[in-house]
Amino acid sequence: MRLSGNVATRIGAWAIAVSALAMGGSAWADPVVLNVVDVAGNLALTQKAIEAFRDKYPNLVSQVTFTNAPAPQLPGKIKAMQGAGRSDIDLVLTGTDALAAGIEQNLWMPLLPDRAKDFPGVLDKYAPNPRKMQDLAQGQGLEVSFMAAGPLIEYNPAHVSDPPKTTDQLLAWCKAHPDKLIYARPANSGAGRAFLMGLPYLLGDKDPHDPIHGWDKTWAYLKQLDSCIPYYPGGTSAVMKELGEGSRDMTLTVTGWDINPRALGVVPAEFKVQAFDNQTWVNDAHFMVIPKGVAPEKLPVLIKLMNFLLEPQQQAMTYDDGYFYPGPAVKDVPLSAAPQHSQDVLKKYGRPEYDQLIASHPNVVPLDAKAMVAAFHKWDQDIGAQKTK
Template sequence: MTFSGSLSVRLAGLWVAVGAAFGATFAAPAWADPVTLNIVDVAGDLQLTQKGFEAFKAKYPNLVANITYTNAPAPQLPGKLKAMQAAGRSDIDLVLTGTDALAAGIQQNLWIKLLPDQAATFPGVLDNYAPGPRKMQDLAQGDGLEVAYMPAGPLLEYNPAKVGDPPKTPDQLLQWCKAHPNKLIYARPANSGPGRTFLMGLPYVLGDKDPRDPIHGWDKTWAFLKQLNDCVPYYPGGTSAVMKELGEGTRDMTVTVTGWDINPRALGIVPAEFRVQGFDNMTWVDDAHYMVIPKGVPKEKLDVLYKLMNFMLQPAQQALTYDDGYFYPGPAIKGVSVEQAPAHSQEVLKKYGRPEYTQMLTAHPHVLPLDAAAMVAAFQKWDRDIGAQKSQ
């Protein structure tokens, strides 16, 4: 016998009520309806994970009736969630985020604590991460699970027909920008992986006093960005707009990361022959995407979400994150090689990947992005002191 959604809920409640009337405690029968999950992506992560989510829905139709997907700007999400939680609403079940909204949500106490609170639900999850991703997982402070990983940058991407001798130091970049006003562009760091990687990587390249303290330790970085501001036309709200202008020839150079170099060229947005350049003494600032659950999600959905998150960290779903190079390489867990990726992903990386990345990734040190409070402080100071007059 099957029951409609409303009828099954009423019967389950009746079952418990009858038990209470007779002084007994009865568990409701296991005929809970499949749920609809609302997933919001503020990191472009669905490009890597949507096929995995759909595979979960197909495998467990008894758990998931439907999944809706929404894309949103990272800076706007925390305020929206805070308003919903204050109103006792729960319209968003799972958020896919980079370190930006992750940090803001941690600071504002928006996320459900997963670890160690739900450690039994995620057995051995921390041991399954590869070394680089394992360090990035610590940034979640137990509030989320890392689903994709990228040793990001900062890198410069340029049109070789217009830039014959690409800058190798920040000073060379500044001189090039002054000599070619309006030809360098980058997006607002609070909503751009390349933008925030550039922001967080500069203190290492410039030799600032404390690269982990944007307020008291970045004197050289803020001075440099203010000088650079004079020859940057404006700061787009996201990286996609930057790549469009670079590809169209409006700009000749931008800041980038490995994935935002490979993927737009694979998609034909940026010409395949465009090149990248790292700073001579660069330090890689790694990046990651996370799955986080906003507070207020009902229990019947939490059980499904926990199962879904475990599913997304299995090798088959992790291999999908190689994608079209968008978050290169992609997988966060150990032992997921490109040979396990779909054939199309392997073809894209063979054609548009860069052999020099292998050497570059081992030749320079790697660091974590700023922690939550410091990252939010860095974004706020950039918005106030650098981008206020030019952001769109």
């Protein structure tokens, strides 16, 4: 088959790029512009490291543009671009939500085992719980940060003297205090997602991995809870704003969304959290994925960047201000390796009990891609259809 001149030129550029990287970048001809889109708030953890990569390799990268976007809208946008033969987005930083939707729609470039030689020993780098989360990517992305998430109950202790410890107590409190409990739409909220996927374990549902046929108790419970919830914000930030301003007294949260808003002053520092008596931790993670159709000359730079972000020094930066606690996905990156600012924030606003709670209760991975998409669709249709803003 004869290649067109344009295709042959692009393949030639890619070959030159790969050769240049193999030689440490010295032969790189034209630095590229990388367009990074974040749909998970991950740039709070990784933007400084990405900028450090740009500064370290000016012969590879001339500029990095950063864009934030809502997770539910991104897969459709990428699908439309790919259908038009465009590749405006080079790297996506995503939670399990858009990761799952992209896997379902075949949007992401296969990385493992297809390109295992480009990521030597990467799976052995992950700590045990993050390693389990990496499997959710189905070889189409690499985990870059990890959170032992929740669900947890966060509350204003001035208005809640006896916080719920069980799902029955939570429902009773909500009915006794209508409009004082909210949580965000799970399809665009890590905290809402942890609550949705944690309920089957808390309620003893038939199959926590099957939201359509195994969550009868969960869907019934959510409909009862809906009776005392005023509406569902489109993201966790809006929830924390209302909690901090005092219009709500309680929400469902995760470790990072407890620590970080208090560190930022959005939520008062004295607000508290309560774990469930029969707590099961539904973990969370952020992933790096490359949309199919990315320019060939950019691919080797992206591969080098992804490996760079998994180095211990860059992983230590993911402690950040507690936004995605603890943060690092790879092994042997203690808090003492983090920047001093991160150490100070976590000392002041972290919860000493978290490490013990995480170690003493089961940790599970979220739903796989197909099941997660089905759960989001059913929640949107049956629970949040009339009350999501």
